[in-house]
Amino acid sequence: MAGSEEVKVMATKLFKPEIIPELIWKIIQAFPLTLTLAVGSLILGLIMALGIAVLCLRAPKVPRSIANGYIHFIRGIPTLILIYLLYLGFPQLMKGLGVDMSGVDKRVYLVVIFALAVSANFAELMRSSYLSVDNGQQEAALAAGMTARQGFQRIVLPQAFAVALPSLGNYIIMLFKLTSLGFVVGVVDLMGKTRILINLTYGSRRLETYLALAVIYWALCFVLERLNKLLIKRYTRGRKDLAERGAVQ
Amino acid sequence: MLNIKGIRKSFGKTPVLRGLDLNVGKGDVAAILGPSGSGKTTLLRCINFLERADEGRMTIGDASSDFKTVTKKEIYNLRRKTAMVFQNYCLFNNKTVLENVTEGLITVHKKSKREAEDIAAAMLQKVGLEDKLNAYPSFLSGGQQQRVGIARAMAQCPDVILLDEPTSALDPELIGETLSVIRQVAKSGITMIIVTHEMQFAAEIANKIVFMDGGNIIEQGASRDFFLSPKEERTIQFLSRFNLGNYYSI
Ligand SMILES: Nc1ncnc2c1ncn2[C@@H]1O[C@H](COP(=O)(O)OP(=O)(O)O)[C@@H](O)[C@H]1O
Ligand SMILES: [Mg+2]
Numbered sequence: 239m240a241g242s243e244e245v246k247v248m249a250t251k252l253f254k255p256e257i258i259p260e261l262i263w264k265i266i267q268a269f270p271l272t273l274t275l276a277v278g279s280l281i282l283g284l285i286m287a288l289g290i291a292v293l294c295l296r297a298p299k300v301p302r303s304i305a306n307g308y309i310h311f312i313r314g315i316p317t318l319i320l321i322y323l324l325y326l327g328f329p330q331l332m333k334g335l336g337v338d339m340s341g342v343d344k345r346v347y348l349v350v351i352f353a354l355a356v357s358a359n360f361a362e363l364m365r366s367s368y369l370s371v372d373n374g375q376q377e378a379a380l381a382a383g384m385t386a387r388q389g390f391q392r393i394v395l396p397q398a399f400a401v402a403l404p405s406l407g408n409y410i411i412m413l414f415k416l417t418s419l420g421f422v423v424g425v426v427d428l429m430g431k432t433r434i435l436i437n438l439t440y441g442s443r444r445l446e447t448y449l450a451l452a453v454i455y456w457a458l459c460f461v462l463e464r465l466n467k468l469l470i471k472r473y474t475r476g477r478k479d480l481a482e483r484g485a486v487q
Numbered sequence: 488m489l490n491i492k493g494i495r496k497s498f499g500k501t502p503v504l505r506g507l508d509l510n511v512g513k514g515d516v517a518a519i520l521g522p523s524g525s526g527k528t529t530l531l532r533c534i535n536f537l538e539r540a541d542e543g544r545m546t547i548g549d550a551s552s553d554f555k556t557v558t559k560k561e562i563y564n565l566r567r568k569t570a571m572v573f574q575n576y577c578l579f580n581n582k583t584v585l586e587n588v589t590e591g592l593i594t595v596h597k598k599s600k601r602e603a604e605d606i607a608a609a610m611l612q613k614v615g616l617e618d619k620l621n622a623y624p625s626f627l628s629g630g631q632q633q634r635v636g637i638a639r640a641m642a643q644c645p646d647v648i649l650l651d652e653p654t655s656a657l658d659p660e661l662i663g664e665t666l667s668v669i670r671q672v673a674k675s676g677i678t679m680i681i682v683t684h685e686m687q688f689a690a691e692i693a694n695k696i697v698f699m700d701g702g703n704i705i706e707q708g709a710s711r712d713f714f715l716s717p718k719e720e721r722t723i724q725f726l727s728r729f730n731l732g733n734y735y736s737i
Contacts, residue, residue: 478623
């Protein structure tokens with residue numbers, strides 16, 4: 239008698255925090271995909287951004303305004319809409335042109351889409367960080383007999399990187415969180431796995447499962463933030479001006 | 488040593504250098520004087536190819552080029568014969584004092600790190616900064632930064648060292664220490680072209696004075712002659728603004 243009552247109480251207990259560690263363990267099995275999506279789109283996004291930033295800085299008027307337009311366009315579009323547009327809309331368009339896109343992996347779509355989404359911010363960051371380095375730095379390198387390339391690599395780039403680091407770190411953290419949108423196309427990343435687990439319990443452990451997921455993302459971001467702080471410290475060594483700017487943020 | 492013939496430079500439609508000739512001999516200390524906007528900075532920058540002159544010829548030591556047809560390779564070659572000291576120092580902000588000096592020695596002059604550091608340390612001692620080797624530029628005073636700039640230029644063993652108003656960005660109390668370092672460099676026998684507004688100083692260290700105005704050299708000559716018996720009306724006008732009598736009357 240007493241036993242079955244206990245079961246009843248257990249079953250109706252609304253919140254069971256003690257199951258969270260186990261849920262974390264289950265969800266984290268999907269971490270490799272989240273990592274792949276984030277790192278893949280980070281690398282691709284940086285490459286795209288580099289191209290766009292170079293266009294913004296160096297290209298003649300027409301390609302330059304196209305690059306600027308791209309930045310504004312991408313920045314103004316919610317990533318979720320970008321996913322629907324490119325994952326659902328684009329293959330439809332290609333089909334009309336006689337190209338079958340159905341063989342392309344969902345993960346490839348997502349990497350490209352997330353890369354597009356972050357490329358605008360990355361490009362703008364590269365452009366502004368480069369411009370923040372005084373022209374005299376490169377001139378001093380040239381005057382010392384260095385080639386333009388040496389001056390860029392050894393003097394200008396490290397300084398631009400130091401300027402970019404705080405925002406770059408923030409963008410990377412945002413990108414990690416952004417990949418959680420991938421579930422809408424049905425990939426099993428951290429978010430996808432979470433939703434599967436919720437469905438397995440018919441939604442009865444929704445709160446615990448999402449909390450477990452939040453803990454994972456939070457820990458991840460915590461580590462990234464720490465890492466970024468370390469890098470900032472290293473690259474702003476000896477830069478009173480930059481260190482102060484970093485401290486404010 | 489350094490010979491320039493008919494150098495011309497325009498920014499857009501504005502002519503800034505109007506075909507001037509300059510000759511600086513080995514061991515000369517030439518001071519370029521003139522009102523601001525007369526093209527002094529542009530002339531130095533053209534010598535160093537930070538600005539590309541439109542016309543003219545330049546010879547430094549054994550290397551000679553026409554500004555119109557000069558190749559990239561010739562530019563790098565000629566640049567290695569000069570060193571620049573900038574008005575606003577332009578130290579490499581991401582490098583320590585020592586690294587500021589070794590950077591060019593390692594990347595351009597292909598010295599080993601060890602060798603470069605020895606040369607740099609010796610140079611920095613000469614400018615009185617032996618206790619700041621590992622400091623970063625942003626922690627130095629303007630005067631100290633400019634002395635690093637001078638050490639950096641000297642370490643490259645250039646044929647000619649170019650200084651563009653090396654003290655005009657400094658607080659008054661820091662000018663003295665920088666001038667005395669430059670004085671010491673001038674005495675060491677290195678060829679020097681210095682743009683300055685410090686008349687007294689120019690009169691003291693330079694053996695040759697070049698007076699520029701409106702993109703032309705109005706008058707040039709031995710320092711003593713220039714200050715004691717200027718020939719051109721514009722030179723006399725310019726000099727009348729400075730009280731130099733006491734220097735040359737000694
Ligand atoms: N990069 C530039 N673009 C356009 N005009 C310039 C540039 N640099 C200098 N000038 C102009 O050239 C003239 C000479 O400048 P500058 O050589 O700096 O004179 P100074 O050093 O004698 O004061 C000035 O009228 C200046 O406005
Ligand atoms: Mg000037």
